[in-house]
Amino acid sequence: MDSIDEVQTALAAQDYVCGRALATVVFLSLKLGRPLFLEGEAGTGKTEIARAIAAALGRDTIRLQCYEGLDAASAVYEWNFPAQMIAIRAAEAAGSADEGVPHRALFSDDFLIERPLLQAMRPHAAGPPVLLIDEIDRTDEPFEAFLLEALSEFQVTIPELGTIRAPEPPIVILTSNRTREVHDALKRRCLYHWVDYPGFDREMDILQARAPEATEALSREIVAFVQRLRREDLFKRPGVAETIDWAKCLLALDAIDLSPQVIADTLGAVLKYQDDIARLEGSEAKRILEEARAELSPA
CATH class of the missing domain: 3.40.50.300 (P-loop containing nucleotide triphosphate hydrolases)
Known part of the structure; x- marks a missing residue:
């Protein structure tokens, strides 16, 4: 490159x-x-x-x-102690207990x-x-x-x-x-x-690359909703990985667009803390969805 x-x-x-x-x-x-x-x-x-x-x-x-x-x-190496013990006992069984297994043989690449x-x-x-x-x-x-x-x-x-x-x-x-x-x-x-979190256009490109089965209309709603969701006071804002996971879940459910009920049913794919999920219960999901759609309307 x-x-x-x-x-x-x-x-x-x-x-x-x-x-x-x-x-x-x-x-x-x-x-x-x-x-x-x-x-x-x-x-x-x-x-x-x-x-x-x-x-x-x-x-x-x-x-x-x-x-x-x-x-x-732990990050570099360790010795295979069980294999070393087997080698020692095998040497003893072979009658070479007096000599033992040479130190350099025990601590070689074979046991690394x-x-x-x-x-x-x-x-x-x-x-x-x-x-x-x-x-x-x-x-x-x-x-x-x-x-x-x-x-x-x-x-x-x-x-x-x-x-x-x-x-x-x-x-x-x-x-x-x-x-x-x-x-x-x-x-x-x-x-x-x-x-950083990507902007709308880049997240759309990412979603279309990772979940190409999703229609453009559904992808736009997903990205707009997640982008709007990140502006909420959440314990853990959803990342791009959650956007992709959520899109795949919606596709598995044959969803063609977002609705408050579909959002409520699949929030576990996009939010990973119960307190955050509880915040979106009731009318909150509907409010965020309406605001996300309003931001999409000029396009």
């Missing part, structure tokens, strides 16, 4: 519709070999872009799902379980993989510090085997839902982009 336009075209071929600003930072990340840090609300397409980039380039995707308590060992960071450092036939470090904000500062070191050198150290360096740096994409602030030192290693 040798230009910003090529990036947009390649991603669109994977049904990922993005604006020029996001396409630009993706292009620069690929061109300069810099990690890409994507921050924004959940459901705005941060994770999906990693898969789209990998598919467009014909590369493998390796995902490290972050969580509270994640440590370096590779986790995402180590997998990303290995050679790949198709070229450097896309390493997705998803929801980095769920981890803690010690893991951030380790990650900063690993990404600066693109290498990891296994005490029993030594240092393993990537022959070619992987394409690194980090995402954050901003449940907490990520340390500036890690951000400085990356190119940064805030992934």
Whole structure:
């Protein structure tokens, strides 16, 4: 992908519709070999872009799902202790108990379980993989510090085997839902982009790419309603992922347009908290639908 336009075209071929600003930072990340840090609300397409980039380039995707308590060992490797114990007992049964199993044999690639960071450092036939470090904000500062070191050198150290360096740096994409602030030192290693909710036209393009079976009239009502819904005082505003899920649910119900009853029956596809769903009971859904249709009427 040798230009910003090529990036947009390649991603669109994977049904990922993005604006020029996001396409630009993706292009620069690929061109300069810099990690890409994507921050924004959940459901705005941060994770999906990693898969789209990998598919467009014909590369493998390796995902490290972050969580509270994640440590370096869990992200890099672990030893297959049950297999090691079987090897020791097999040696004993074979009569070599006095000699035992050589230390270097027990701690070799045969018993190594590779986790995402180590997998990303290995050679790949198709070229450097896309390493997705998803929801980095769920981890803690010690893991951030380790990650900063690993990404600066693109290498990891296994005490029993030594240092393993990537022959070619992987394409690194980090995402954050901003449940907490990520340390500036890690951000400085990356190119940064805030992934916001799309405008009406772009969300229409996304929905038509992901749910092409929906008529244009139904798609316009869905997008207008969701866009209007995001302006309500909700605990969790629906993302693009919820827009797509809702459209597919409506299609499964053979809905041809929105109505207060259809909305009430399918709110669980677009809102994920009971308090938010309760807010739209009664006349609220009808009010939002009428306001959404009023905004559509000039078009």
